[in-house]
Amino acid sequence: MSLRNYFYRFGKYILTFFFVTLLMVLFGPLQAQAAITKAVTTDGFKLSGTGSMNVWDGDEFRYYIGYQIPHEDSMDYKVDVTMTFQSSGLTPGRASVYLDDDSIPLYSNGGTVLQGSATFSKSDEMELMEIFVNYDSFPSEQNVDFSISVNVRENRKNADIAIYPPENNYDKTTGVFLVTVDDPYVFYSNKDSSKYSVSISDSSVAQVTGITPKSNDSFEVSVYFAKAGSTEFIFKYENQTKKVTFTVAKTVITVSSSISLKVGDTTMFSNYVFKTGGGSITIKKVKSSNKKIVDAAGGFLIAKKPGTARVSALVNGKRRTITVIVGKKPATKPKLKQLQVKVKGYKYYPDSGKTIYTTRFTNKSKSTITKVKLKFTMTINEEMTRTKTFKVNIKPGKTKTMKLNIGKLIADPSNIKVKCLKFWYKS
Numbered sequence: 001m002s003l004r005n006y007f008y009r010f011g012k013y014i015l016t017f018f019f020v021t022l023l024m025v026l027f028g029p030l031q032a033q034a035a036i037t038k039a040v041t042t043d044g045f046k047l048s049g050t051g052s053m054n055v056w057d058g059d060e061f062r063y064y065i066g067y068q069i070p071h072e073d074s075m076d077y078k079v080d081v082t083m084t085f086q087s088s089g090l091t092p093g094r095a096s097v098y099l100d101d102d103s104i105p106l107y108s109n110g111g112t113v114l115q116g117s118a119t120f121s122k123s124d125e126m127e128l129m130e131i132f133v134n135y136d137s138f139p140s141e142q143n144v145d146f147s148i149s150v151n152v153r154e155n156r157k158n159a160d161i162a163i164y165p166p167e168n169n170y171d172k173t174t175g176v177f178l179v180t181v182d183d184p185y186v187f188y189s190n191k192d193s194s195k196y197s198v199s200i201s202d203s204s205v206a207q208v209t210g211i212t213p214k215s216n217d218s219f220e221v222s223v224y225f226a227k228a229g230s231t232e233f234i235f236k237y238e239n240q241t242k243k244v245t246f247t248v249a250k251t252v253i254t255v256s257s258s259i260s261l262k263v264g265d266t267t268m269f270s271n272y273v274f275k276t277g278g279g280s281i282t283i284k285k286v287k288s289s290n291k292k293i294v295d296a297a298g299g300f301l302i303a304k305k306p307g308t309a310r311v312s313a314l315v316n317g318k319r320r321t322i323t324v325i326v327g328k329k330p331a332t333k334p335k336l337k338q339l340q341v342k343v344k345g346y347k348y349y350p351d352s353g354k355t356i357y358t359t360r361f362t363n364k365s366k367s368t369i370t371k372v373k374l375k376f377t378m379t380i381n382e383e384m385t386r387t388k389t390f391k392v393n394i395k396p397g398k399t400k401t402m403k404l405n406i407g408k409l410i411a412d413p414s415n416i417k418v419k420c421l422k423f424w425y426k427s
Contacts, residue, residue, distance in 0.1 A: 036148070044077065044153035051131075052145045055138060079104060080117040080151040083131070088112055090144050092133040097150075099129055159183040161242040163235060173225060173280050174209070177244075179235055180218040195238055202231035205248055227251070252276045253315060258323035261294070261303040262330060269299050269313050272322055286313040294324045331427040334365030339394075341374065341420045344401065346413070353408035359418060360401045363394040367425040375421050376406055378413035387421070 036049035081104055085091040088111055095106040095114050102120035109115060129150070160182040166175035181196070193211075198221050200206045210222040223233070228250040235242045256272035269286050288296040293307040301311060303326045312321040340362040347356045357376065363369050373389045386406050394400045 041153065044151070046152070047129075047150035048148065050145060050147050052143055053133065054142055055133070055135060055144050056142050078117065078119050078151075078153050081106060081115065082149045083114045084147045084149075085112045085114075086145055090139045090141060092135045095131055095133040097129065097131050157184050158240055159237055161235060161237060161240060163233060163242055163244045165233065165244055165246050175223050175225065177221040177223060177233055178214075178218060179221060181237055182217060183237075197236045199234045199236075200231055201234060201243075202229065205229040205231040206246075249276055253281065255315060255320040256322055258325065260325045260327065261301070262327050263303050263305060264329050265303045265326075267301050269296070269301060269311065269322070273315055273320070282314075282316055284314045286311065288324075293326055331366055334367045334369070334423075334425055336420060336423070338365040339363055339369060339372070339420055339423055341372070341418050343376070343416045343418045346416060348409065348412045350412070353410060355406050355409045355413065357404050357406055357416065357418070358401060359404050360399065361392060361394050362399045363396060365425070366396045367427050368396060369394045369423050369425045371424040372420055373422040374404075375419045377415075377417045377419070378409075379415040380409060380411045380413050383415075 036047050036051070039046045039048075079097075079099065081097050083095060083106060091108060091112050091114065093108060097104040097106060097116070099120060102118065104116045104118040106114035106116040131148075160180075162180045164178040164180075166177065179198070198208050198211065200208060200223070205227055206223050206225050208221055209224050212220045212222070214220055221233075225248045228248050230245060230247045233244045233246060252275065254274045259267075259272055261267065270281070270283055273281060273283065275281055283299060286296045286299050288294045288301075288309050288311050290307065290309040291304075293304055294309040294311055295302040295304055296311050299313070301324065303324070306326050306328050308326070309324050310321050311324050312319055314320075342360050343357050344360050345358040347358075349355070359374075361369075361372075369392060371389060371391050373387070375385055375387045377383065377385050388404075388406055390402075390404055392400065392402065
């Protein structure tokens with residue numbers, strides 16, 4: 001390298017260093033960072049130290065914080081700032097502290113102290129703290145010294161906890177409470193039982209019997225309602241407690257005064273016992289006044305024959321009675337296959353086309369069939385059908401042959417078949 005090139009390159013370095021130094025003098029902080037100390041606390045950090053401002057040439061004090069927030073998500077922070085001046089004459093009327101785009105106004109306490117606080121959010125780090133002071137009239141001294149204390153701490157939001165009771169006044173033995181937890185800082189999982197607990201304040205009224213996860217942030221809590229009374233459902237999550245008051249209604253038991261059955265019916269005494277309020281029902285010693293009409297065995301009621309009987313039982317220790325009225329067993333509804341139909345012959349009149357089918361009915365049901373809808377299938381050059389409804393009177397278990405006019409045909413039919421589509425009956 002020639003000596004000329006060496007001095008040329010060295011001159012460029014000197015020029016660059018001079019330019020950078022000039023920028024630092026013009027735009028750098030008016031107070032060295034070494035004047036401020038930073039201490040990390042359990043919920044944030046604290047700055048403390050001294051500073052000095054030339055109030056005639058500028059009213060700005062800058063300090064680089066560079067504190068990394070230890071959370072991935074955005075978090076609210078609470079900031080308290082206190083500035084103390086040497087005398088009231090040197091104390092400005094007000095000041096503002098800027099943390100990036102967030103500002104905190106400081107107001108005088110009437111003496112030498114300016115104080116203010118604010119809440120702001122940051123997702124990465126707070127980069128620059130700037131203090132701007134405002135004097136109503138400039139002090140006699142050009143350089144004003146001050147001491148500063150800044151407390152920055154997490155303004156942690158509580159988790160959003162919701163409890164949804166099954167109902168307000170419980171008339172069941174058990175119920176299910178739905179609990180949801182929305183924590184803004186962590187991914188909550190109901191499988192981590194170390195973070196939460198569930199209880200009932202008065203265990204004589206109700207008790208927790210089980211917890212069933214439904215999703216990552218919700219689960220169902222099964223509760224047994226033991227007796228009437230009011231109590232609290234308590235859910236604790238970390239340092240939070242959520243309570244819901246609920247009332248178990250007084251137990252009231254009612255029993256049907258009378259019921260109607262048909263011969264052959266089977267039911268249970270418990271089907272006619274009803275309860276409101278907490279607690280359970282016990283039914284013992286069921287007995288019938290007439291076993292030939294109603295038999296009571298093990299709580300089952302069996303209707304034996306028409307008549308009236310009184311059935312009683314001990315319901316929670318008190319004798320309760322139901323009047324049971326037994327009626328005749330209703331006739332069985334006849335089925336379509338129980339009516340057999342067949343064409344036994346026919347008469348065709350060529351001059352008029354009138355056609356009479358001799359049809360035989362056999363009624364195997366226990367009802368009288370009064371009317372039938374028949375479909376006749378026959379061949380006249382090609383297969384054709386004729387559907388028609390006829391009045392009949394076929395008694396149970398009887399066979400009846402009738403001549404049915406199916407209308408006019410264009411020619412003599414063959415291959416005649418009949419099918420019953422529907423019938424009407426009376427018991």
